Amino acid sequence: MFDDIETNQNGDNAPLNAGNPLDFKKIYDASMMMLFKVALRIVNDEEAAEDMAHDSLIKANEKAIVFPSINDAKYWLIRVVKNASINYVKRKERERKAYEKVLYENHRKSESxxxxxxxxxxxxxxxxxxxxxxxxxxxxxxxxxxxxxxxxxxxxxxxxxxxxxxxxxxxxxxxxxxxxxxxxxxxxx
CATH class of the missing domain: 1.10.10.10 (Winged helix-like DNA-binding domain superfamily/Winged helix DNA-binding domain)
Structure with missing residues (x-):
């Protein structure tokens, strides 16, 4: 997108490169709390919500995504954290059902x-x-x-x-x- 941009030290409307440490800090400071709240609302577990928020930020940093503005970064991160949180909830539900199945199968009928x-x-x-x-x-x-x-x-x-x-x-x-x-x-x- 804006691959030639190395830093973003001034205006809010300037593009932000999540791979750049200064831009990443700006994105982190502007979105971390909001991402945590979104994840917490979905997963209902503070530790997991914090992990989801951090993972979404790490993903943006590793891919060195260039965002046209801070708002674009927030929107992208919200989608990532929301999807990750929904997948987490689905996975936990499948695990719960698997555990229940194993527990009830073992106790269903034990013969003397x-x-x-x-x-x-x-x-x-x-x-x-x-x-x-x-x-x-x-x-x-x-x-x-x-x-x-x-x-x-x-x-x-x-x-x-x-x-x-x-x-x-x-x-x-x-x-x-x-x-x-x-x-x-x-x-x-």
Missing amino acids: GETDLLKQESIDKAKDALKRLPKKLQDVLLLREYADLNYKEIGKVLGITEGNVKVRIFRAREQLVKIIGEDNVFLPE
Whole structure:
């Protein structure tokens, strides 16, 4: 913009180079308190607001931005501090939600040793009962429940009709209930 301007020692309407120490001090003195207040209003944390204000000034200094007037510098810095503050608030909200999620997931459902034991006993009973079924009933049930195949796919694998698959699955489940007993299996809620 006004790259050939090295210093700004007199008038307020003269361009200011944020990379020049004298001009930077002028910009800092004219805007720091206002930037702090803008950031504080958004982030509601004095330390974070001060950081936002300083960061915006540092950004202008590092880029050695040349402003046509002190007001232009203020407007630019306000936009920078406002955007940084909004991003800070959004980031803090995401972090808060992530912390809550982790805290609540860990406390949602902790199972006792007794529950684990009952589950394992039920799994063992189901495996034992499955082994006691005839081979043709075992096969259809394993393909349906564990391989997650549909009736048509099971029929193709075993070389039987879809209707025959349905009948075998029904009979297999019926026999499992007789072997295990309806009330003899732990089902967690």
